[in-house]
Amino acid sequence: MNYDTIVAPATPYGIGGIAVVRLSGPQSLLIVNKLINNNDLRLKLKPRHATLVNLQDENSVAIDESIVTFFETPNSYTGEDLIEISCHGSPVVVDKIISTCCHFGARIADPGEFTKRAFINGKMDLVQAEAVASLIHSQSVESSQLNLRLLHGELSTKLNNLRQKLIDAVSMVEFELDISEDELQPDLNSHVLAIVAEQSQQIHELLSSYKQARMLNHGALVVIAGPPNVGKSTLLNTLSETDRAITSNLPGTTRDTIDVPLLLDGVPINLVDTAGIRQTVEELEQKGVNRTFNYLKKADLIILVHDPGEVETLYYNYPKNVPIIKIMNKVDLLTKTELDSIQTSHSKQLLISAKTGFNIKLLKQQIKTSLRISSSLSDNITITTSRQQRALKQCFNNINTTIELLNSQRSAYELISIELREALDAIGAILGKTTPDDILNNIFNQFCVGK
Amino acid sequence: MKPSDNKFDVIVVGGGHAGAEAALASARLGVKTALVSQDKYAIARMSCNPAIGGLAKGQIVREIDVLGGIVGLAADAAGLQFKLLNRSKGRSVWSPRAQTDKRVYESYVLHLVETSENLTLLRGEVVDIIDKNYSVSGVILRNGERLASNTVVITCGTFLNGLIHIGNRKILAGRMGESNSVGITESLTRRGIKSGRLKTGTPPRLFKESVNWEKLDTVAGDENPVPFSYRTKNFNPPNIPCHIAKTNSLCHEIIYNDIERAPLFSGDIFSKGPRYCPSIEDKIFRFAHHESHTLFLEPEWRDSDQIYVNGFASSLPEDVQLNALRQVSGLEKAEFLRPGYAIEYDFFPPAQLKATLESKFINGLYFAGQINGTSGYEEASGQGLVAGINAAKLFLRQKPLTLRRDEAYIGVLIDDLITKDTMEPYRMFTSRAEHRLLLRYSNADQRLAEKAKQYGLISDKFYDFLFNKLQATERLVENLNKCVSPNEINGTLSDINGTTIKHSQPARQILKRPGIKLAHLPKRFTENNDHSNFDKHIIDEIHTEAETIIKYAGYIVRQYEQIERLKSQDKLSIPRDFNYLSINSLSNEAREKLDFVKPETLGQAIRVSGVTPADVGVLSVMLYKSK
Numbered sequence A: 001m002n003y004d005t006i007v008a009p010a011t012p013y014g015i016g017g018i019a020v021v022r023l024s025g026p027q028s029l030l031i032v033n034k035l036i037n038n039n040d041l042r043l044k045l046k047p048r049h050a051t052l053v054n055l056q057d058e059n060s061v062a063i064d065e066s067i068v069t070f071f072e073t074p075n076s077y078t079g080e081d082l083i084e085i086s087c088h089g090s091p092v093v094v095d096k097i098i099s100t101c102c103h104f105g106a107r108i109a110d111p112g113e114f115t116k117r118a119f120i121n122g123k124m125d126l127v128q129a130e131a132v133a134s135l136i137h138s139q140s141v142e143s144s145q146l147n148l149r150l151l152h153g154e155l156s157t158k159l160n161n162l163r164q165k166l167i168d169a170v171s172m173v174e175f176e177l178d179i180s181e182d183e184l185q186p187d188l189n190s191h192v193l194a195i196v197a198e199q200s201q202q203i204h205e206l207l208s209s210y211k212q213a214r215m216l217n218h219g220a221l222v223v224i225a226g227p228p229n230v231g232k233s234t235l236l237n238t239l240s241e242t243d244r245a246i247t248s249n250l251p252g253t254t255r256d257t258i259d260v261p262l263l264l265d266g267v268p269i270n271l272v273d274t275a276g277i278r279q280t281v282e283e284l285e286q287k288g289v290n291r292t293f294n295y296l297k298k299a300d301l302i303i304l305v306h307d308p309g310e311v312e313t314l315y316y317n318y319p320k321n322v323p324i325i326k327i328m329n330k331v332d333l334l335t336k337t338e339l340d341s342i343q344t345s346h347s348k349q350l351l352i353s354a355k356t357g358f359n360i361k362l363l364k365q366q367i368k369t370s371l372r373i374s375s376s377l378s379d380n381i382t383i384t385t386s387r388q389q390r391a392l393k394q395c396f397n398n399i400n401t402t403i404e405l406l407n408s409q410r411s412a413y414e415l416i417s418i419e420l421r422e423a424l425d426a427i428g429a430i431l432g433k434t435t436p437d438d439i440l441n442n443i444f445n446q447f448c449v450g451k
Numbered sequence B: 001m002k003p004s005d006n007k008f009d010v011i012v013v014g015g016g017h018a019g020a021e022a023a024l025a026s027a028r029l030g031v032k033t034a035l036v037s038q039d040k041y042a043i044a045r046m047s048c049n050p051a052i053g054g055l056a057k058g059q060i061v062r063e064i065d066v067l068g069g070i071v072g073l074a075a076d077a078a079g080l081q082f083k084l085l086n087r088s089k090g091r092s093v094w095s096p097r098a099q100t101d102k103r104v105y106e107s108y109v110l111h112l113v114e115t116s117e118n119l120t121l122l123r124g125e126v127v128d129i130i131d132k133n134y135s136v137s138g139v140i141l142r143n144g145e146r147l148a149s150n151t152v153v154i155t156c157g158t159f160l161n162g163l164i165h166i167g168n169r170k171i172l173a174g175r176m177g178e179s180n181s182v183g184i185t186e187s188l189t190r191r192g193i194k195s196g197r198l199k200t201g202t203p204p205r206l207f208k209e210s211v212n213w214e215k216l217d218t219v220a221g222d223e224n225p226v227p228f229s230y231r232t233k234n235f236n237p238p239n240i241p242c243h244i245a246k247t248n249s250l251c252h253e254i255i256y257n258d259i260e261r262a263p264l265f266s267g268d269i270f271s272k273g274p275r276y277c278p279s280i281e282d283k284i285f286r287f288a289h290h291e292s293h294t295l296f297l298e299p300e301w302r303d304s305d306q307i308y309v310n311g312f313a314s315s316l317p318e319d320v321q322l323n324a325l326r327q328v329s330g331l332e333k334a335e336f337l338r339p340g341y342a343i344e345y346d347f348f349p350p351a352q353l354k355a356t357l358e359s360k361f362i363n364g365l366y367f368a369g370q371i372n373g374t375s376g377y378e379e380a381s382g383q384g385l386v387a388g389i390n391a392a393k394l395f396l397r398q399k400p401l402t403l404r405r406d407e408a409y410i411g412v413l414i415d416d417l418i419t420k421d422t423m424e425p426y427r428m429f430t431s432r433a434e435h436r437l438l439l440r441y442s443n444a445d446q447r448l449a450e451k452a453k454q455y456g457l458i459s460d461k462f463y464d465f466l467f468n469k470l471q472a473t474e475r476l477v478e479n480l481n482k483c484v485s486p487n488e489i490n491g492t493l494s495d496i497n498g499t500t501i502k503h504s505q506p507a508r509q510i511l512k513r514p515g516i517k518l519a520h521l522p523k524r525f526t527e528n529n530d531h532s533n534f535d536k537h538i539i540d541e542i543h544t545e546a547e548t549i550i551k552y553a554g555y556i557v558r559q560y561e562q563i564e565r566l567k568s569q570d571k572l573s574i575p576r577d578f579n580y581l582s583i584n585s586l587s588n589e590a591r592e593k594l595d596f597v598k599p600e601t602l603g604q605a606i607r608v609s610g611v612t613p614a615d616v617g618v619l620s621v622m623l624y625k626s627k
């Protein structure tokens, strides 16, 4: 039985608690090993043993600390090699684990597919067949209804428009290849290019809107970083109005990252306090620092904290593309003249006091502007699920290859047709499939066909 | 007649393109075959356009050739001009086409039929079939005579209850000048087989002398024509030009003003015609902004006084057709030998067939050609070949031949026929094949030669030839792994504005670049490849194939991966008595469609129109249950 490997969340989406992601199929072990950020642990997963591991994505960015359990074929729910990953319940984490598994070769399971495999592999009683079948049916109805709801309105208009444009482009190509016996139209290249270039832009916008939607739905990741002892943990406590982080005047008190979900004037964020970044020999602290770097890479926003004693320090190349707010903390310790002079010498830094709350309101304002989300984003057109995102990414890749082909190899239209059809198939994963007949119909409607 | 004279192993009804191919294929397999046709001399007659091949169809002709069929040989013998279409476009859509002498074509096929061993040509009109317990046992002719056989192939073309329309004039006929056939439809529908009605049309034929040829441009075929068939020897066709005329606004106006007099517009015809082959009135109505349409004036045979007006299919009244055509420069004095007309005829929705083209309801009864809702000689021939082979195989109790979508256009054709709704006469397009890149006219041998040998369809000699040719291609591809050095190639590269190389590189790497051809590489790659005993056009094809294999390598791999993913579904067969109606979890539409189509495999089920992935999930679970 040469099945591929499937992945899906086994628990409902929702913030908080523990989520379970399941992988099933011959590649499960291989794939999960690629996610495990520790060479020692790799390949050592023992059947039916829960193992605590750090998971990372394809770029070695940490995802989460999770418990992984391996069930060996045939002793698993599906009868195949099966992995259960118990992770934190945040949808960001779940989505990331799933998309990383997909990156390494899994595909997202169809509704009811785990159960179906269980059934096929004889893990279930034959009389349950009808029950399984109706489960598949109801789940797919449910998920398509869900999709319909998600796709309601502008997004579906936008995607349908995108699909129609792609069908138009394929039709132009196919008309030339499949029907016109004349020489290739000299302007075909530029016509197709005009269409796909515009669609590439559209998809790009949709993909960035995914980020926005993710931040709104699941919280933006805001990471507080800086040297030790400058008041990072205190700032977290002040911003979150809690005492989650332990603060002290001993440098290196925060060894591990702390993650606090909170609403900042209606905008959901996950505020993360990190171990201070500094060269250190102490092993444990070093580990914390590594984690800090990993967090920085995937942050939506970095708050970089210094204090008057630790100015101008540049410890690390902070990731590009991530907005940074630079802060000078503990300004309550300064005299009026010192304050004035530092204000002119460090004009790009926001002067605050985590202790007294000075300028905290302004900081909150800046966080919101830097994230470029307002609490009323609902009129924006966004995609919302990682499934949609993957489909669009696939589509985006195909379209960009099309553009490359159009720019380089004149008359490689049969290859362009393959790319565009794959792009349509990808969109089909969201909207329903496009068949060759749809394309032929479009050709017959638009072109005068026949001698 | 002695009783034994009335008994055959295979009977083929109808001597059109499907019937001729079917009967010859069956006879080649050593089976006693009868070909029964209404007119003994109208064998493989071209009802319409005097041409073979064309986009997607040329590929089919090649496939038929490798599977031992005759359409390619006949077209080579009858060709007036040959053209490789789409040369400026991608390699997978290059398609050969020939304009033919339809008289030579007919007599060539007739000769094959008459001289073929195991084959008897009989004149007669079949009006009924005989069956017993859902198995066919023979046919009855109009004169009451009975012929016995447990395998019958029906290929009645456009003849069943054929009705010709010219304006509001209606003529009962199977084709202009030939009577239609009544009885078979009724005989089959009585047995529960569903039938439907389709229509198609043909343009007028002009007297050669009535055309002012001086005023028309000419189009010739290729200078170096390539034959369809790998078996054609002494290929030396004339290159007889055809002529081009252009319609104009006066012509369009006349048609537009009288458009209600066309039966399709007046409501006389309800049945669906092919959208890809629209009538002139249709083109003018739907594309009013086009100022002119091109017409090709093609001779129907060599020195023919009868000229086919390609592009002017019409069922308008004769006076309107003539009046409109006479507005066209060069046709001012045109005279009709015969006006254009539309014809309506019966067909049997092909979802009622298995992939072998055998009926799902009556054992031993096969269907091929236009009666399966297709259009075109090549489509008919391809089906005829498969049906004929399988009828013989059934008699011989040997494994039937089916072709996959990824190995032949004929496979795409039959799979589409048996899974999709027929909304209009089906014509092949390359875009119907999801693996188009793999289905090239130039690799039909690579795709089908093994199968042809395995099923005993071709002679050892022909197989050996194909085998050697494929070997030569493989060697050439292999050879291109060898390196070229900078000083061997940089001159050529800079000549064609390419980046030069610094170090030696495998030749295939260079060949992958856009614009680089095999001919650009040093001679040592193409010379001394010990295929010097091949004809020039075969060597050219070997070179084309090698180039294609290397240039498209990435995409070819991608297509094979796709195929691999889908294979298991096509292996999973569905029992014939599988009860779809009892599965509540299927959507209503899927239940009805699947119950009508009764797919043979899960793969077919997926391709049935209206069946969703969720339905397929349900189905595959239920299939495991029923095992």
Ligand SMILES: Cc1cc2nc3c(=O)[nH]c(=O)nc-3n(C[C@H](O)[C@H](O)[C@H](O)COP(=O)(O)OP(=O)(O)OC[C@H]3O[C@@H](n4cnc5c(N)ncnc54)[C@H](O)[C@@H]3O)c2cc1C
Pocket (backbone or CB within 6 Å): B013, B014, B015, B016, B017, B018, B019, B036, B037, B038, B039, B042, B043, B044, B045, B046, B047, B048, B049, B124, B125, B126, B127, B155, B156, B157, B158, B159, B160, B174, B175, B181, B182, B184, B200, B201, B202, B277, B341, B342, B343, B368, B369, B370, B371, B374, B375, B376, B377, B380
């Ligand atoms: C008016 C017209 C226009 C067309 N236009 C086009 C076109 O533009 N493009 C295109 O690709 N194709 C066109 N075609 C279709 C093309 O001719 C057919 O697709 C092709 O000929 C089908 O082959 P066939 O073998 O199925 O049937 P046919 O070629 O129709 O042959 C049927 C044969 O069966 C015989 N027969 C029928 N009934 C009986 C019986 N009961 N007993 C014994 N013998 C019987 C007939 O005498 C005939 O010889 C057109 C056909 C017609 C008639």
Ligand SMILES: Nc1nc2c(ncn2[C@@H]2O[C@H](COP(=O)(O)OP(=O)(O)O)[C@@H](O)[C@H]2O)c(=O)[nH]1
Pocket (backbone or CB within 6 Å): A227, A228, A229, A230, A231, A232, A233, A234, A235, A246, A247, A248, A249, A250, A251, A252, A253, A254, A276, A329, A330, A331, A332, A333, A352, A353, A354, A355, A356
């Ligand atoms: N005066 C003053 N002290 C502060 C301020 N913020 C933090 N501190 C003190 O600085 C020390 C280090 O703070 P902490 O939050 O643990 O720093 P971290 O290592 O960056 O997390 C603690 O003693 C805090 O009380 C501030 O705004 N003003």
Ligand SMILES: [Mg+2]
Pocket (backbone or CB within 6 Å): A229, A232, A233, A234, A246, A247, A253, A254, A274
């Ligand atoms: Mg701290």
